[in-house]
Amino acid sequence: MKTTVLVTRTEVEVGRKLKATSLAVAKLSDYAQLVKLKLSALVIITTAFGYLLALRNHWTEVSVHWALTLVGAFLIVGAANAFNQVLERDLDALMARTMNRPLPSGRMGVAEAVFAATLMATSGLTVLTLTTNWLTVILAFIALSLYIFAYTPLKRKTEFCTLIGAISGAIPPVMGWTAVRNELSPEALALFALQFLWQFPHFWAIAWLYREDYRKVGFKALPVRGDPESVTRQTVYYTVATILVSAYPILAGKVNLLYAVGWSVLGIWFLKSALKFCQQPTKRASKNLLMVADIYLPLLLTLWLLTAVK
16 A cells, blocks of 8 residues: 555656656747747857957967857847847737747746846846957947847838848847957958848748738738849849858958858859749748758858968
């Protein structure tokens, strides 16, 4: 009898632990969605490259300072995404793509999300203030403010919202650079231009995939308001502009010949996917363009880093 009771209690304890673990995993998953973990990770990767490029191959100097810079930047990006979801929670509930996010699904309350976003924003700015310099902190504040107070409300008012969002999204790699050099040099501006232009084909591929959802809630992104020919043509234009800007390291003599070879291969691949989308703006072509765009940027930055001359 005692053995049976003991086994039963053990099973109950195991069940409680499994339930607690399951709840913890679910909560972590909700926070990952709140900060848009995949997108945030891509942005932070570009911040890391900006930092490493500023070191000019002195990679032995990578230290805790590098890690803290990335932590601060991640908190800023995460806060921007969290505030965005707080402000758009009612709209997210109407779209199939976003209705399962923590706020519209009811798994997370508004107060909790606002608290988390505020905590991330203040923590991120504090970390950057204590470990970097005022230029980097100011850039972080501008990126955060533009995303929350300009890009988010403008999404339902004008198609130029994409431009504002692209400015905000192009600042993090510059933050990586300024964290090391505390200056806006031509290389920092090239990093900004590269990420700024790259975001248009990247975002428009997403918006084209979910244009019906966007139209439903009144988002004014170009793929929603523009005709297919205009959307695909401009996608090609911005892809070409991205490729041309990424030639800066070659023109400035900052890299060796291997970069030129890799730049050509990656550029042809990127342009080919954009042209295919232009010729046949199907979901398959749009998904392919999105995949290529997401691979192009980190690969190009890796190539720039590995071929950089001192």
